[in-house]
Amino acid sequence: MEIAGYEFTGPFTDVSKVPLDRRGVYVVVCLADGEVDCYLDVGESEQVGERLKTHNRKDCWEENAHGEIAYCYRLTSGTWDRELDVNPLQRVRSHSRSEQFGIEGELKWKLDVACGPNPWEEIEEYWEIYREYEAEFGPRAGADAE
Structure with a gap:
């Protein structure tokens, strides 16, 4: 199945169909009449199936699903070949150029x-605060004034 330009395996309503100990990216979806109706979650893990089985956001998925919850995954390896700066809020900077973090970041941008x-939502919130400060106090010291 294609999600945001990437080929994923799934969707599976049975999480046991997802490999327990493989590195990759996952997308949790809501199925309505067998079709993807909405996206519930995006993430990455060194052990995709294990992460999905024990996920701390399962309650959120159930609260927001109006159909069946299903899982899609894409196994990854190596580095991301895009020439983009990494998301500045990436939680694990040492791995931020890996394929799984790159795809996860792109999916969180697109979905x-x-x-x-x-x-990306956090960055937008910070940007709004930045603009409020700038409007109140003028350009920040050291910032390029245009």
Whole structure:
């Protein structure tokens, strides 16, 4: 199945169909009449199936699903070949150039998910605060004034 330009395996309503100990990216979806109706969560893990089985956001998935919860995954390895700066809020900087973090970041940019943190939304919130300070106090010291 294609999600945001990437080929994923799934969707599976049975989490046991996801490999327990493989590195990759996952997307949790809501199925309505057998079709993806909405995206519930996006993440990455060194052990995708194990992460999904024991996920701390399961309650959020259930609260936001109006159909069946299903799991899609994409196994990854190596480094991300895109020439983009990493998300500045990436939680594990040493791995931020890995394929799984790159794909996860891109999916969080492209997909509107109901559950889990989205660093791009945090950046937007910080940007709004920045603009409020700038409007109140003028340009920040050291910032390029244009």
